[in-house]
Each structure stands twice: as structure tokens, then as C-alpha cells.
Amino acid sequence: MRRCVSRKTGQTNSTEATDLFRSASSKASSKEMERTDNLFYSYANKSSGLIDPEGIESLCSDLEVNHTDVRILMLAWKMKAEKQGYFTLEEWRRGLKGLRVDTINKLKKALPELEKEVRRPSNFAEFYSYGFRYCLTEEKQKSVDIESVCELLDLVLGSQFRAQVDYLIEYLKVQTDYKVINLDQWMGFYRFCNEISFPDFSNYDPNLAWPLILDNFVEWMKEKQT
């Protein structure tokens, strides 16, 4: 009888245990969520409910990275942040969940892993074009001014294509034909760095559909080289 009861109890226990476990896990996730949200609110502006540039600045100092560091841009990419200088709660949750972190320390530790993820070729092109779109702050804005483009270029391609980026930036600053760069030209730069042998341009064919600005760049480089 007892046995029976005990078995019953055991049964009850086991159901209770699964329930417990379920509630514990949901509790854990809700706890995680809570921690994530708390973290968000610790940086967010009280009135707008967003992490604004100021908030990002203090986030950066907590993460011990410069706010112009490429990793911040990568973080924004992970969050799929839409507006430059701002993170919404939704974006924040998406990003931190994706990185499986909920504290500032974990976030800090996750950054190198994030960088590896972004540098994977399958992600990098998307990240590269995201970087450009991230700079489009106005509605219907389709192009970015030369100065910002130079900074962005240095940020995203600088470590990978140092020489190309340096010359490209130098050229962009001396040329007078273009005041802004559009997405097509921006994507052209990446393709150029990836595909074209530098600095001899031996496989560069101006008859192919390179954006004109790159034709001009190559011409400028060749003139410089002679």
C-alpha cells in the first residue's frame, strides 16, 4: 500500500518536477529577459525609452571599447539596429539573445566571438552593406558624404585591405567629381578590394561595369605610379 502510495507520490513528484523544471526554465528565461531588459534600461534615456548616443557612450566605456570601434558597428549589425546612434528595446533583445548574453560582462566576453562571426565571408558582405545603410540617417537619403564614407571605409575594411583603403581615402579626398557616395559605389569598393590585384591593377578592365569612380581611381593611381 505504502509502496503504492509512494509510487503515486513518486508519480506526482515526477509531474511536479517536470512542471517545476518547466517553470524554472521559463523562469530562467524570463529572468534572463529581465536582466537583459534591466541592462537596457540602465543605458536607456528615461524619456524616450531608447538607448541614445549618450547611452551608447556609457555602454562603450563599460565594455571598455571606443565608441568608434568597429565592434560597436558589429553589435549594431547583430541587433539589426535601424537608426544610427540609437538602440530600441526590441533591437537590444534581438542582439543580446543572438549572442546569448545578459550581462555587461558576458557581452564584453562575447565581442571577440562576434567579430569572428562577422568576419566570416558569408556574413561580411551583408555587414559591409549594413554599415553603409546604417549611415543613412535621413528619410529617402541614398548616399553618404565623402568624409563619413572615408571613416566608414577605414573602419570596416581598414584591417583587411590597409593599402587599398589608404589610397582610396586619399583619392576620395582629393577628387572633386563626387561629393557623396551611393550604395552601388560603396559595394563596388568592396568588390574592388576583393577582386582586383593591388597595386598593379593587372586584372582591372575599365570596360567592365565598374562604377566610374573606380575607373577614375585606377587612372589616378596609375598616374601616381608613373
Added chain:
Amino acid sequence: MSNQKKRNFQIEAFKHRVVVDPKYAEKTWNILEHAIHEIYNHNASGLSFEELYRNAYNMVLHKFGDKLYSGLVTTMTLHLKEISKSIEAAQGGLFLEELNRKWNDHNKALQMIRDILMYMDRTYIPSTHKTPVHELGLNLWRDNIIRCNKIQTRLLNTLLELVQRERTGEVINRGLMRNIIKMLMDLGSSVYQEDFEKPFLEVSAEFYRGESQAFIECCDCGEYLKKAERRLNEEMERVTHYLDAKSEEKITNVVEKEMIANHMLRLVHMENSGLVNMLLDDKYEDLGRMYNLFRRVPNGLLTIREVMTSHLRETGKQLVSDPERLKDPVEFVQRLLDEKDKYDNIISSAFNNDKTFQNALNSSFEYFINLNPRSPEFISLFVDDKLRKGLKGVTEEDVETILDKVMMLFRYLQEKDVFEKYYKQHLAKRLLSGKTVSDDAERSLIVKLKTECGYQFTSKLEGMFTDMKTSQDTMQGFYASHPELGDSRTLVVQVLTTGSWPTQPSVTCNLPAEMSVLCEKFRSYYLGTHTGRRLSWQTNMGTADIKASFGKGQKHELNVSTYQMCVLMLFNNSDRLSYKEIEQATDIPAPDLKRCLQSMACVKGKNVLRKEPMSKDIGEDDAFFVNDKFTSKFYKVKIGTVVAQKESEPEKQETRQRVEEDRKPQIEAAVVRIMKSRRVLDHNNVIAEVTKQLQSRFLANPTVIKKRIESLIERDFLERDNVDRKLYRYLA
């Protein structure tokens, strides 16, 4: 009953037994051999053909064909050996004659022998596969005479020597030559080729190599060509006289190679007499000769064409870039036309109207005309000049010819849209100032432009003509509805459709009160009949006739521009006006005002105003007076405005910029048209098709096209393919 057998009957041939005399063959052959001897000794008259034929027939019939055939060979060989000796013995010039005579003899003899032995020829020879009698006779002749050691070389040398003598101008016995050559040909084409033709060609090549070398050292190009042509004709003549017709091609090839092909470049580039000099001096005859001779050798015409093209391009380039020429556009275009005429004549009279040469001419003109970016402007100015005054007293056909020639130059232009821009400006000036000489000529040119470039190109030009016509009607209506204005038409208005005319947005100046009243009347009349329109006065484009009296009561009628009229009218009320006062009263833009004052105060003979201080330029502090001392021997005085006929530098750039701006939408439209129909297309093909679509108007620059494509990508008309970056996709 049915078992009865059929019996076969056999009929046996009747056997005729002939007992043959054992010596029969010997005897019969002796008769025949004797006959052959007699034939060779010209004693055939005593022979009986019937008897000999029968004997030969019987020999074959009695299976003595072998004996007969071999006997023939031996006998004939024997005779030929004798003949050979007698030919060898012939001295000097008699050699060929002896050979010829013996050859004729042999032929006759052969004829008779063949007749006698006809039966053998027909039955024995085919069955034993031996050589027929006639051919045998020729072969024996060849082997015993022609190829006999002592004759073979002598014959060849004699023949070659005769040819050589003929080449140096001596007269030779061509009949004899012909017979001997004929003999060689009769002996088979291989004999002719081996024993004569081959060495003949070799010797000829050597001869002409030497001769051409000597000629080229001492003759000029024209003379050399004459000599070469003569030599070529001589050789062809020689062939018709005494060589095998098939040799013509071979010997002419030799002459062509030695005399022309080997010296082609040296001839073409010969100093002071080469191709360029011929072109310069219009030497049609020499050029024609060169064309006809060079045509015969590989790359000959190509060489001429290339030299002509590069010369043409060089001179053309000088022509269009000579700063002296640029001063006078009419002269500039005239020179181009003259140059074109010159080469047209050369090609038609010397180069057989060769299409490839015409193409070379066209591409050269296209090349250098477009080297000068002002060519479209100049061509338009040339037409302007012709249509203003140049065509006075010229017949209608001549007008057409000139216009056709201009159109030809127009066709060479790559930037036809630039021409259109200028043409519009010049036409506007002509129409508004009433300067066109011939309405027919004007319209004829428009029609030509239309056929060349399509409706779109000329629609605005035609609009200008329509405006002129409509304005006449409008003026009639205006004066009919205002009878109080009387018959004298004080105001003539031309209503110009915006867009059709090259109008500049101009500030309207202040018209004199007398004028503005009239203008108001017209405005209300016009707007009353045409609702929903806007009129603005282009005071910078009008003219006026005003009556003026000067110091000694002299009266003149002055033909002036609207601006000048406004200024002069001010002097009705005051004697002295400062520049500032004039500027204030008229509101004419400063540069225009200065120009208009300059033309009235500083040009001798037209100085109806007097300026203080006297100087050539207008200063802001100058003062103006009516020039009481103005005199002119004419009652009507036309006061021009100091204008540069050609455009000034900023104007030029402005026109250029306008053209470039106008091209952008055209290029974009072309790209969209193409992409819309093709959906996906690679970069190079887009460029090629756009260029093709637009070439009737201008030559689209690939860089500019690329820029437009990029702009279309930016505006989401197109996108690049994700994988193949050369491809563009149309985004619907």
C-alpha cells in the same frame, strides 16, 4: 505428246583455209618500209594508197601486227635521226627555219603513214595498249629531235634570245616563233612547260628584276609606272602573238611581282613624285596608272589606300587646327568642301570610283572634322552666310548643289545635336532680322536635315517657320481690329513659341512711352484672341526704324535695334545724358547697353551720338550727346550692333553645357528603352546599343553613358546582377 523434244540446230562457220607464204610477212613489210622511205623522201606520188593499206591490213590480220609496229618505230626513228643531223647542221638563224620545215615534213609524213596504217591504229593498237601512230610520231620527234642533246639547249637559247631581242626593241620573225612554240605545244603541254615556259619565266624574272632596279634608280614614280605599264602590255601582247594563252597569267605575274610588288613601298613613298605628290598635284593619269597596276598585286590597293588615308588625315588635321583658319568659319568650311571635291574627283577619275577608297575618304573626313569641336558651329555659320547673302544670283540647281555638299559635311559630324543648337540660333537671327535670301533654300535644307535625322531633329526648326507665318496673319488681324492706327505699321510683332526658339530669359527693358502704348494694345488684342497664353517681350531681339534730323536739317532714317531705339528716344527730351541716366531710364542690362552705346557713339560713319570723353570703350562716367555733325551719304543708315559673329568664350561654354545637359535625358531614355526590352544585358552591350541608337544625333561618350547607368541604378531603374557584376537588370 508433250514429250516431243525440241532440237537445237547449230550452224558452223565456214572455215576458209589460207595457206600463208612463210615469207609473206617479210615481203609485205619490205613493201611498207619502202613506202615509208619514199614518203620521207617526198616521193609519195608514185605510191598506191590502196595497195599499202591492204598490205598493212593483211599483216595485222595475219597476226603480224607486232612486226609491223616495231618496224614502224625503227624506220621512223631512223629517219628522225637523219633529220636531227640536218637540223644540227643548220647555221645560226637558219636553225629555227630548218627545224620548222622538218617539223612540217614530219607532220605530213606522219599523216600519210597514219592513213596507211589506219587498220593497225584501229584494231592492233587498242588491243595491245600501244601508242597510236600519230602520238608515236610526236613522241619520237620529241625524243629524237627536241630532246636530242645538241638541239635541246640550242633551241631554248635561240628562243629566249629572240624574246630578249624583241624586248630590247628589235623586230623578230614572230610567225616562225609562233610555229615553233606551236610545235612545242603540240608535243604536249608538259613539253611546252618544261622545255620553254619554265626557263622563259625564270629568265624574264631575272630580266625584270634587273630592269626595275635600273628604272627605280633613275626614274620618278610616274615615269617608272609608265614603263612598268608598257612592259606589262608588251608581255601580254607577246602572249597573244606567239605564246600559249595560259602563259599570260604567269608572265604577267612575273612582271607584276618584279616591277611592282617588289618596289611598291619605295614607289609610293618616292620623294617628290610619290603618291602624296600625285595627290597634291591632282595627277589623275599617274594616279589612275598606279591604281591599275597596284590592283594587280596583293595588298597593292591597300598600300595606296593607307598612304592616301594617312595623308588625308594629316592635311585634314592641319586644316581644322590651323588657328588662322579658325578666324573665318566660312573660309574654313569652304576649304573642307574644296578638299572633299578634290578627292572626289581623284577617286572618280583615277581610282575607278572604288568603294573602298570612298569609304576611306569618308572615314578620314569624319576623323578630322570631329577633331575640331567647333566644326558643327562653323558648318552652321557657313550655311548662315550662304543663306544670308552668298546665294544671291545663284541658280536654284547651284543652291541645291551647295546645300547637298554641306549636308555631306554634316553627315560626318558626330555631334549633330551641337549643329542643331547652332543652326537654331543662326536661323532665328536670320528669320527675325528678315535676312534670309531664299525661303525655298531654307526649307530645302530643313527637308534635307529631316531626311537625314528624322522628324524630331527638325520639328522645332519647322516650328520657327510656322511662327513666322502665323505672326504675319496675327499682325493683319491686329491692324484690322484697330483701324485708328492707320495703314503705316508702326509695330510689327513676331510671336515666338517658347521652346521652338533659342530665346534667352531676358529682362524686358523700359520701352519708350509711344511704344509701350502700342505694345499694350497688341497684348490685349492677342490675349483676347488666344486665351490662356502668356506674352513676354524679347526686347533684345527686335529692330526699329526711326526718323531723325541732325544739325543742318539733315534727315535720316536709322535702322537700329530695339535697345538702340530706346536709347535714342531718350534724346528727344534732353541733349545730354550720362551713362547712369541712360541705364536708369532704359533698364537695359549693362553689357548690352554698353555694346549698343558703343555701336552708336564709337563706330565711324554710324556715330549718331557723341561721347565725352572720346574713347573706344564705354565707361560708367561717360556722357552722351546727339552728334549734330553726323553725316552720311545715304538716307537710310543701318546702325549695326557690335557683335562677335562667332561666339565668345563664355557663350561657347554655355552652349556646350546646354548640349551636355540635353544629352543626359536622351542617354537615359535610350538605356531604359534598351533595358526595358532586353530585361538583362551586360555592360558592353548596353554601351554599344546606346551608342548605336544615338549616333544619328551625337556620339555618346562611354563614360557619360556609364554615369547615366549609375544614376539609373541609384534611382532604382536598374540593378546589378548579384553574381555576374557585368550584367544589369531592368527593374519594372
